[in-house]
Amino acid sequence: MGGPCEFKLYCASSQSAAAIFDELESEVRRLEAKYSRYLSSSIVSKINSQSGSCCPVDLDTETFGLLQYADQMFIQSGGMFDASSGVLRRVWNFKEGRLPSSSAIEAILPLVNWNNVSFTQQGVSLKVSGMEVDFGGFGKEYATDLCAVRAESQGIKHGLVNLGGDIRAIGPHPDGKPWQVGIQHPRRMGEPIATVALYQGALATSGDYERYMVVDGVRYSHLLNPKTGQPLELAYCSASVIAETCLVAGSFTTLTLLLSSEDPSWLSSSGLPYLLIDQSMQLSGSITLV
Numbered sequence: 001m002g003g004p005c006e007f008k009l010y011c012a013s014s015q016s017a018a019a020i021f022d023e024l025e026s027e028v029r030r031l032e033a034k035y036s037r038y039l040s041s042s043i044v045s046k047i048n049s050q051s052g053s054c055c056p057v058d059l060d061t062e063t064f065g066l067l068q069y070a071d072q073m074f075i076q077s078g079g080m081f082d083a084s085s086g087v088l089r090r091v092w093n094f095k096e097g098r099l100p101s102s103s104a105i106e107a108i109l110p111l112v113n114w115n116n117v118s119f120t121q122q123g124v125s126l127k128v129s130g131m132e133v134d135f136g137g138f139g140k141e142y143a144t145d146l147c148a149v150r151a152e153s154q155g156i157k158h159g160l161v162n163l164g165g166d167i168r169a170i171g172p173h174p175d176g177k178p179w180q181v182g183i184q185h186p187r188r189m190g191e192p193i194a195t196v197a198l199y200q201g202a203l204a205t206s207g208d209y210e211r212y213m214v215v216d217g218v219r220y221s222h223l224l225n226p227k228t229g230q231p232l233e234l235a236y237c238s239a240s241v242i243a244e245t246c247l248v249a250g251s252f253t254t255l256t257l258l259l260s261s262e263d264p265s266w267l268s269s270s271g272l273p274y275l276l277i278d279q280s281m282q283l284s285g286s287i288t289l290v
């Protein structure tokens with residue numbers, strides 16, 4: 001899941017707690033095994049290995065639904081959210097601390113185009129050899145929601161699911177007090193810049209601080225423009241959103257950053273509680289801070 005994961009649940013007994021925790025951990029491991037691009041046995045790796053082939057890879061209902069979601073994100077973002085853009089990591093290695101050449105970027109761009117992903121309920125195919133799909137843009141959020149639903153189905157009325165910073169509250173503490181969730185300071189790792197009170201629903205944050213590099217004094221974010229292959233110039237270094245589900249919250253934070261240079265006020269018209277942090281560390285938004 002790309003980071004520390006935790007379940008905080010109020011259970012009737014230690015025995016029931018152990019069973020529920022095992023069930024939730026099994027669900028997370030199932031999703032990781034199924035959708036991780038790092039595992040050769042995952043459905044994502046199977047789809048990618050067949051890119052350019054005329055034979056579609058069979059789909060189950062769950063994977064078809066996630067492809068539909070990726071398709072809607074592509075449409076709603078005007079092509080800025082593109083689940084085929086993960087191949088850009090082949091030329092952008094943020095651990096190396098050097099910029100790729102223009103020719104290397106131009107060579108990889110033909111592999112980035114969600115319109116070349118063809119799928120039905122029966123199967124999916126990538127039209128261009130070397131293409132990849134990657135559910136990393138919403139996979140953790142989806143897993144967070146599933147874990148919360150599973151916990152609720154086991155009778156949990158008070159708890160918190162946290163998968164690598166994607167959070168969903170299953171009601172407040174039993175005494176009615178909210179969960180207090182810290183928002184990461186974009187420039188001081190391990191230090192919160194604000195604290196949010198969360199009673200119910202989901203909180204997700206996207207930022208430019210998870211992967212980046214500084215070259216000749218210029219900071220380059222891992223958020224890349226799928227149309228140009230270049231890092232985006234972001235109006236904000238962090239965006240947080242509260243929504244009913246983590247999938248919605250995470251999607252809105254990602255879209256906010258992707259669209260920030262073109263439409264900085266995009267999120268404010270969504271009607272969802274939000275917190276934005278600009279490049280000068282100024283906070284704005286409608287989330288009530290503790």
